[in-house]
Amino acid sequence: MNKKLLPEGIERSVRTKKLNEAMRGIKPSICVERARLVTESYKKSEGAPNIIKRALALSHVLENMTIFIDEDELIVGNHASKPRSAPLFPEFGSFDKKELDMMPTRKVDTLQITEDDKKYLLEEIYPWWKNKNTGDMAKHYIDEKIMEVLNSPYRVFDPISRTRSGYGHYIPNIETILKKGFIGIENEAKDNLSKLDILDPDYTEKSHFYKAVLIIVDGVKKFSLRFSDLSKKMADETNDDRRKKELMIISEVCQRVPYYPANSFYEALQSYWFTMLIDYISQNGSAISAGRFDEFIGPYYDNDIKKGIIVREEARELLEALWVKHSDVIKAGTYSSARNNGGFATTINIVLSGIGRDGSDITSDFSYLCLEAESSVFNSEPNVSIRVHPDTPDSFIHRVLEILVEKEGGKLPLFNDAAIVDALCADGAELEDARDYAIVGCVEPTPSGNTMGITNACYFNLGKCLELALYNGVCTFSGQQMGPKTGNAEDFTTFEQVLEAYQKQVHYFTDMMVSSLNSIEKLHAQFGQHIYTSMLLDGCLENGKDCTSGGAKYNYIGVQGVGVADVGDSLTAIKKLVFEEKQITMNELLDAMKNNFEGNEVLQQILINKSPKYGNDIAEADEMVAWAAEQYCRCFDDKYDFRNGKFRPGLFCLSSNTPLGRQVGALPSGRLSGTPLADGGVSPKHGMDTHGPTAAAKSVAKLDHGLAVNGVNFNLKFLPSILQTEEDRQKLVDLIRGYFSLGGFHIQFNILTPEKLIDAQKHPERYRSLVVRVAGYSAFFVELDRDIQNEIISRTLQQVS
Amino acid sequence: MIKKDKINPQGMVFDIQRYSIHDGPGIRTIVFLKGCPLRCKWCSNPESQEMKPQVFFVKSRCIRCGLCVKNSKNGEVTMGEEGIEIHRNSINSNDLGWVDVCPTKALSIKGKLMSVDEVVDIVMKDEVFYRQSNGGVTLSGGEPLTQRDFSLELLKHIHGKGLSTAIETTGAVPWDSLLAVAPYTDLFLYDFKHWNDEEHIKYTGISNAQIIDNLKKLAETGANILVRVPLIPGVNDTEESINKTMDILKGIGINKLALLPFHQYGSGKYDSVGISYEMKDKEPPKEDHVAKLQKMIADAGFKSDYN
Numbered sequence A: 001m002n003k004k005l006l007p008e009g010i011e012r013s014v015r016t017k018k019l020n021e022a023m024r025g026i027k028p029s030i031c032v033e034r035a036r037l038v039t040e041s042y043k044k045s046e047g048a049p050n051i052i053k054r055a056l057a058l059s060h061v062l063e064n065m066t067i068f069i070d071e072d073e074l075i076v077g078n079h080a081s082k083p084r085s086a087p088l089f090p091e092f093g094s095f096d097k098k099e100l101d102m103m104p105t106r107k108v109d110t111l112q113i114t115e116d117d118k119k120y121l122l123e124e125i126y127p128w129w130k131n132k133n134t135g136d137m138a139k140h141y142i143d144e145k146i147m148e149v150l151n152s153p154y155r156v157f158d159p160i161s162r163t164r165s166g167y168g169h170y171i172p173n174i175e176t177i178l179k180k181g182f183i184g185i186e187n188e189a190k191d192n193l194s195k196l197d198i199l200d201p202d203y204t205e206k207s208h209f210y211k212a213v214l215i216i217v218d219g220v221k222k223f224s225l226r227f228s229d230l231s232k233k234m235a236d237e238t239n240d241d242r243r244k245k246e247l248m249i250i251s252e253v254c255q256r257v258p259y260y261p262a263n264s265f266y267e268a269l270q271s272y273w274f275t276m277l278i279d280y281i282s283q284n285g286s287a288i289s290a291g292r293f294d295e296f297i298g299p300y301y302d303n304d305i306k307k308g309i310i311v312r313e314e315a316r317e318l319l320e321a322l323w324v325k326h327s328d329v330i331k332a333g334t335y336s337s338a339r340n341n342g343g344f345a346t347t348i349n350i351v352l353s354g355i356g357r358d359g360s361d362i363t364s365d366f367s368y369l370c371l372e373a374e375s376s377v378f379n380s381e382p383n384v385s386i387r388v389h390p391d392t393p394d395s396f397i398h399r400v401l402e403i404l405v406e407k408e409g410g411k412l413p414l415f416n417d418a419a420i421v422d423a424l425c426a427d428g429a430e431l432e433d434a435r436d437y438a439i440v441g442c443v444e445p446t447p448s449g450n451t452m453g454i455t456n457a458c459y460f461n462l463g464k465c466l467e468l469a470l471y472n473g474v475c476t477f478s479g480q481q482m483g484p485k486t487g488n489a490e491d492f493t494t495f496e497q498v499l500e501a502y503q504k505q506v507h508y509f510t511d512m513m514v515s516s517l518n519s520i521e522k523l524h525a526q527f528g529q530h531i532y533t534s535m536l537l538d539g540c541l542e543n544g545k546d547c548t549s550g551g552a553k554y555n556y557i558g559v560q561g562v563g564v565a566d567v568g569d570s571l572t573a574i575k576k577l578v579f580e581e582k583q584i585t586m587n588e589l590l591d592a593m594k595n596n597f598e599g600n601e602v603l604q605q606i607l608i609n610k611s612p613k614y615g616n617d618i619a620e621a622d623e624m625v626a627w628a629a630e631q632y633c634r635c636f637d638d639k640y641d642f643r644n645g646k647f648r649p650g651l652f653c654l655s656s657n658t659p660l661g662r663q664v665g666a667l668p669s670g671r672l673s674g675t676p677l678a679d680g681g682v683s684p685k686h687g688m689d690t691h692g693p694t695a696a697a698k699s700v701a702k703l704d705h706g707l708a709v710n711g712v713n714f715n716l717k718f719l720p721s722i723l724q725t726e727e728d729r730q731k732l733v734d735l736i737r738g739y740f741s742l743g744g745f746h747i748q749f750n751i752l753t754p755e756k757l758i759d760a761q762k763h764p765e766r767y768r769s770l771v772v773r774v775a776g777y778s779a780f781f782v783e784l785d786r787d788i789q790n791e792i793i794s795r796t797l798q799q800v801s
Numbered sequence B: 001m002i003k004k005d006k007i008n009p010q011g012m013v014f015d016i017q018r019y020s021i022h023d024g025p026g027i028r029t030i031v032f033l034k035g036c037p038l039r040c041k042w043c044s045n046p047e048s049q050e051m052k053p054q055v056f057f058v059k060s061r062c063i064r065c066g067l068c069v070k071n072s073k074n075g076e077v078t079m080g081e082e083g084i085e086i087h088r089n090s091i092n093s094n095d096l097g098w099v100d101v102c103p104t105k106a107l108s109i110k111g112k113l114m115s116v117d118e119v120v121d122i123v124m125k126d127e128v129f130y131r132q133s134n135g136g137v138t139l140s141g142g143e144p145l146t147q148r149d150f151s152l153e154l155l156k157h158i159h160g161k162g163l164s165t166a167i168e169t170t171g172a173v174p175w176d177s178l179l180a181v182a183p184y185t186d187l188f189l190y191d192f193k194h195w196n197d198e199e200h201i202k203y204t205g206i207s208n209a210q211i212i213d214n215l216k217k218l219a220e221t222g223a224n225i226l227v228r229v230p231l232i233p234g235v236n237d238t239e240e241s242i243n244k245t246m247d248i249l250k251g252i253g254i255n256k257l258a259l260l261p262f263h264q265y266g267s268g269k270y271d272s273v274g275i276s277y278e279m280k281d282k283e284p285p286k287e288d289h290v291a292k293l294q295k296m297i298a299d300a301g302f303k304s305d306y307n
């Protein structure tokens, strides 16, 4: 294939493989450079308004941080001084010695750090920030009574990581930068500043805000020019003709973007990357998401193809080079937050396909090209999501499913446009903005480029609330009176009393969560302004207000209930076995639970097997889970933070179901103490959905997803053998469409790998729902003879390799 | 035991399986009915053969709690060294309380009398998926037409709702049973085990004469038939055997043929229902061999679709 823009001499697949292997081969580490630069700048600007301090600090970093261009890169821009290293954000919080010591050895998000760097942080950087960073200041903000709950290791919710973390969790308006450049932002800020009325009571704040914006625009411009210069210099120094030409092109591109509007596909990609990257340099929030990538990049691609500037294959080469770059961004979190989110989950979400602002399908050749890039690179970043509506071509979904089988799944979740657009409208978004939604992080839908969603502010442990409801508010682990005294369950004579106690516990703690988050948002508004973020959000420049103060057009704050399936299944068991059939008494139940079913496995098995479970399309069980879901979501009907940000409930958990499960004792569903809560927010408890995927999908769709507008998560596990032929895939497409027609928001397929099947042999109880399907026959995998299981595993190995 | 009531027949059902994707077009539910005139040595649903309900025991689920033993009045089950032992001769199918008490579902009963309405209620739960995929319901077994009246009523109901209906049949039933269901059956998945009658008798226990005869008559009615040959190594998997089968099929006007390669997934169920299994050591056919035979079939002009 002849290239038109790039010099000949390297194949796309070769370059992508090289870039990807280099990226994957890096051992992640800590980088202290940013901490040094930010501290330097803050020291120099002492006494200035906080927002100005923050602007100066970011500019200082952009002008002075180490930059580099790696071998054969086409899209440039690094996050920290070395590839895939985590910069530090002392203005938000410090790590103590114990955390730093643990980083190289901990099991999740392992980060290397040198002894010198550790010493430097502990002796020079962090002492200066003591009581000046938002994490430290939080103690003055959160109510003491609430702190008592939060101090328990078995707390029902934990907003503390929010105090030490930037916002992240939003979708910047990349399109505006592509079209107008940062020069557009600069002009608007200057214009608005000059037009400010000195009698405006908010004149001071507004003028500070615009001045801060201008400081940052300057830094952004210099940042890209530094790359342009570096590239030029490297071009001069290299003897490799091909690379020289590439570096010259890079230099030209970085001369222009992101300060000036993008004029080509290449410039659009580079402008996109700088724009995203700088926000990740500015704050330690994760899940700053790309939004509708094919919608805003597609026109540049079409245009360059039409003009004959570029051919499809080299467009793909650029795209894949960009795709790889997303893995450069990693953040250092505490051990506990790493455990909640797991695996360097920066979660830069990219959304493909869906309906446009006018309601018609936007799937294009470029959407397919993005899928190809995803299939070539297939790292955890970017986190690519697919929007689906009735006009989405089947062929697009087929391609997604093919990639899932090839790559062993676990990515490319599908989202239901019809249901999500309706829910966003009901939540107050204008129709066109709702149609233009994208996904923040993992599953959270918000409008694009105009919404500060703070979509993952806190997880809320519903399982713990049930435990407290059954023990009069006392935590079974610590004996602490954590919740209100809602009565001894032994004395309950009706099932309604159980429900009432549970609701009281939930209300008590959701109120606390709302209050504490509100306090934390106040703290950020005063000390943690996100000026750069605000420059990328419609509303902030018009209002002269930072997004932390509510400058954006839409403001939300997302709080996730975790464990609806465990709670629902537990309530069903109590209702049926204790109150209706009187098979067991409440005393027996509580005794067995206190002993974690030790010595009473029969009772545990009765709870598991003799009471219907969510996920099997059985009304009795599903309605209870739907009730628990609604009850949680309704707690926030009238809750707003001070930015007029509506509290938006979600029902998803990422990997937090495991750490949250450790805080919950044994439950009446038969679940053992300390074991994970149901994975994937609205998914049935693992192993309990034994009636196949249609039954599970129907159960899940009985929950009102529109209430959980901050997002839900439904995971389905499959053996790859059910997706072997095109006909099989079409049936899965029909399953997706059927589920979406019932109102489901989200579905994700986990194609089981041979390793997972081996795990199933070891832990059959977790995989009870796994079915082997052949004509006229089906069987549960875990019930097959061992040698036959082995045979399936070896065949699975062939199919995916 | 099964009521001979043509208006409200009851069926002996041993499983209802949703999201079945290899038994007809679209997303389907299979209703498995008990009773079968054949005794194929490779049968993967041994619990389907007998008409009466059977106790089914999944050893891996048993926690040896002894509840079943405590509740068995006639010594149906005892506790041995290696876990529980079931004494099938002592089982009284009207007194299965000792099965019901099992807390782990290690013990269960395969075979439940159900009315047409009950089955329809269950299968219609997936209506939205059938409509989306042009799918529907497949009757299987056993031989579903051993329960002719029930099968007929069920097919009528489903067909009447405009959903796709299919039936997996051995063909080893009176011709009028096939004729009766034909108007309500969109697809016959017709098993053809062996072209040679002696071999057929050897491996299935009965002659193939009626099966071939019924197939011919059914083809003459214009019914949509996909013949499926369970491909059993050493029994019917040679090229010659397939050629002979194709000759017979061509002679009676059949033009759709598919292979169902032998598998061992059903082997554990023999122990579970207490039946001996002769094919424990048989390997499934090699994939390249299956592919070769499939190519032969396609080259001979046979199709293998459902439509």
Ligand code: SF4
Residues within 6 Å of the ligand: B061, B062, B063, B064, B065, B066, B067, B068, B069, B084, B101, B102, B103, B104, B105, B106, B107
């Ligand atoms: S009741 Fe069930 S689990 Fe208990 S010994 Fe009998 S078969 Fe095993």
